[in-house]
Amino acid sequence: MTLAILKTASGFWNPLAFVAFFIGVCIIIFILRAFGKKDFKPSKYKADVFFSGNIASEASRVKASDLFWGFFEAMKPYYNLITKIHTGIINDYALWYVIVASLLLTVLTLGVLQWA
C-alpha cells in the first residue's frame, strides 16, 4: 500500500487506497439503496418527461452551444476583447507571437540577471 503512494514536494495521494475505499463506500450505499422500492408500476405518461405541460420533444433540450451561457455572459468583457483580437489575419497572430515572446524573454532575462 505504501509503495503506491504518489508524492510531490508538497502533496501525496494513494490511488489504490482511493479506489479501494471508493468501491467499499459504493457497496455500502448500494446495500442501503436496496432497502428502497426498486421499480414503479408502469402507467400512461408516468415515465414521460414533460415541458410546460406537453411531452418534451428533442427540440426542447438545451443545446451544447448554450451549455456555458451564464459563464460567457459573466465574462462578456473578456470574450468581447478576445473576439476583437481574433482577426483571422496571419500577420496579426505573428505580431502577437512576437510581443508575447519578447515579454517572456524580458522577464526571463531580468530573472537570470537578478540571480546572477
Next chain:
Amino acid sequence: MFNILHVAAHSIFIITLALLLSLLFNGLERKLIARMQARIGPPIIQPFLDIKKLFIKENIVPANSIKWLFNAMPLVALASALLLFLYMPFAGMPPLLQAHGDLILVLYLFIIPPLALAIGAFASASPYASIGAQREIVLMMSYEFVLSVVVIAFAWLLSFSHAGAYAFSFDTLTAYPIWNLVDGIGKLGVALLLVSALAVFPAKVAKLPADISEAKTEIAEGVLVEYSGRNLALLLMAQAVQALAFASLIVALFFPWNISAFLALPSIFALIADFIFFLVKTFAIMFASLILVSAATARLKVDQAARIYIYYVFLLALFGLAFIGLDRLLVM
C-alpha cells in the same frame, strides 16, 4: 487481517456518523431558517422522515433517459461525498486516510457530487434538468477559482514557514494553524480568505442565494426534477453530506484547534469534548454562511452568480493572498 477489519469498521463508523450528523444539521438548518422567516418549520428530524418516505416511494426512471447513468449518478454522488470524511479531520479526530491523500484530493472529491448530479440530470433527457445541470456546471466553473486561491495561499505560506513538510497534508495544516503563521496585515489576509471560502459555501451546496441549479419556482427543482424514490433519497443525502463536509473543511483549514489541548482532560473526556467542540464550530460556520444568508436573500440569476464569484469573491481571495504575501515581505 485484524488491521483491515479495524480500518473497515472505523470507516463504517465515520461514514455512518457523518450521514446522521448531516441529516441532523439539515433539519436544524430548515428549522432555523423557518423561524427566522416567522414560520413554524418542520421538525428537526424531518430529513430522516423524508428519506424514510422516499425509500417506500416508486423509483421512476424517465422513458427516454440513459437508464444506467441516471441510476448510477446518485450513488456516485453520495459515495464521493461520504469518502471526503475519510480524508479530512472530522469530529475532532484526525483523518483515517491521513497518510493516503491530501487537500488537493479533497478538493477534487468535492467536485464529484455536483458533477454527478449534472451528469444524472443530463441523462434524464428533461429540459428542466438540462437547464439545471447547465447552471450547476457554470456555477462550479465560477467558484472553483476562489477555492484554488484559498488553497494556494495556505500551501504557499506553509512552504515558507515549514519548508520540507507536505504543505497540502492535513497533518501539516492542523499542526500549524494559519493564524499563528502571520501577523498584522497577514491576519487580515487570512480573514479575507475565510470570507471568500464562506461566500463559496451556498454555491457549493446549492442553497440560497445560489440555488440556481434547482430553482424550484423557475425550473421545478432543475437537476432533481426527474428523480424520485430511492434515487432522490440518495441525492438529498449527498447534498446534506456535502454541506457538512464543506463546513468541516473550513473548520480544518481555519479553526483546526481541539479544545482538549487547552483543558488537559483524560482521553475519553477529551474525545467527547473535542467532538462537541467540532459540532459547535461546524454549526457556527453553517449558521454564518448558510442559515443567515439563505434566510435573508433571494436567488441570484446564473450570470449574476458567476459574475460575483469570478470577479468579486475571486478578487477578495486574491487580496487575501496579496496581504499574506505582504506580511511575509515585512517579516523578511
